[in-house]
Amino acid sequence: MRGSGSGSGPGSMRLRLLLSLAALWLSDANEPGTAMTTRDINQQTRESISDYTVKGHDLSTPGSHLSTQDFNQQTEENISNLTSAMYSISIDGFSSAPVEENVTLYSPANITLLCSLTRTSTDSATVEVTWKKDNERVESSNVTINEIQNAWSTQYTLKIRDRNQMGNYACVFKSDQEVKATFHLQVPQIEGKDHHVVSYVGDSVVLVCKSLKYIPINWIWYMSNGSDQVAVNDSLMPDKYIVDEKYANITKLKILKISEKDDRSYWCQAVFKLGESKGKVSLKVLTYMTPLKPFLAIAAEVIILVAIIFLYEMYSKKKQMHAEDEKEFEQIEQLKSEDSNGVENSTTRHRKV
Structure with a gap:
């Protein structure tokens, strides 16, 4: 009786399960016109494992932390947890x-596009x-077309899993x-995909x-170097660039001791499961003389205007003095002409006498 009892233990059940699966596979394979695919074997194996584990047996080996049932359950949950949504126009x-x-x-999702x-x-x-x-015709069994009295409708079901889709x-x-x-x-x-900063x-x-x-998987900073883009991180120049990612949805790039060479464009790239998204920040670097340039330009214009007015006044005065001299x-x-005419008239009168 003890021998019978020991034969019903977990090891014996596991052995029986494997032997029954092998016998089942051989019997089906020997029958004429019967072919069992790998998919069928896997399905029967999953069903047998499910029946076995439902009774309270664990197929995990000693020291493992995840049983086959748990693994299959997690896989099914990951697939079922994908977002499903419909978008219509x-x-x-x-x-x-x-x-x-x-x-x-x-992230990956099951979507339906409806027109x-x-x-x-x-x-x-x-x-x-x-x-x-992308302007190329789609031939897919996931496209359906319906016609009613005064309308047409069509929908395209997609399982988006990677960036290529x-x-x-x-x-x-x-x-x-x-x-x-x-x-x-x-x-x-x-x-704020494109913005400007002045310093x-x-x-x-x-x-x-x-x-x-949305929270990206990762953030990457780039800066322009001619026609190229160079990745910026703490190891590039620790005393120059500091990347702060305290919050997962925000990234900050701190630039120390700014020089005129830092006057360039910078890009932040958010990495998601289905692709990347970029934002551009244009940094304009000014010298302390830059704010004075407009003032100096205005001062120069005022000086030139005053000089022009002064020269005009001088010219006007000279012209006026010259006119007065000519008039005098x-x-x-x-007067000289009148005096000479008077002398001539008196001489004429004396001669007549």
Whole structure:
């Protein structure tokens, strides 16, 4: 009786399970016209393991921390936990302008893109419906097309798993005319994608980038070096650059002892599971003489204007004096002429006597 009891232990059950699986596989393989695929064997194995573990037995080896059941359960949970969402665009007839919508994806997800077109009585009854990804036609069994009385609708179901599936997806309705709607699948964007910062030589400056709703996996800073981009980190120049990532959704680049060489563009790159998003910060470095330049320019203009006025006044005075001298000279000449005429008249009178 003890021998019988020991045969029902965990080791014996494991042995029986393996022997039964092998016998099952051999019997099915020997039957004419029967073929068992790897998928079927794996499925039966999972079912047998499930039946065994439900009874309270653990197939994990001594010292392991995760049983086969736990591993399978975690895998199923990871798949089931993926976000599922639907995004739709409505088009009001063929005369409508192209419609666009941005779809932000933070991580892998199952999504459905839905397009609906409302027809008018003047539209053709024949409508060709196609989907395009980045201007290339999509041939997929995940595309469905429905027609009702006054409308067409089509949907495209996608399992987004990597960055290669991101891009622009467009539904195109074509009849006598053509109209389309485009979904732009993109990763979260940086807040304030392009902004400018002004600082002075010798000061320190902090450049900031934010991702408000989503937390990136990593942040990377770059700076322009001619036509190239050079990665910036604490090890590049510790006494020059300090990267602060105290908060996961915010990154800060502190630049110490600014010089005119630091007058350039900087990029912050947020890394997500489905791609990267970049933000640009333009740093303008000024010298302390820079604020004085407008004042000096105004002062120079004032000096030049005063000099012009002074020279004009001098010229006007000289011209006035010259005019007075000419007038006085004319008066003297006129008096001399009158005196000479008087002498001549008196001489004539004496001669007549």
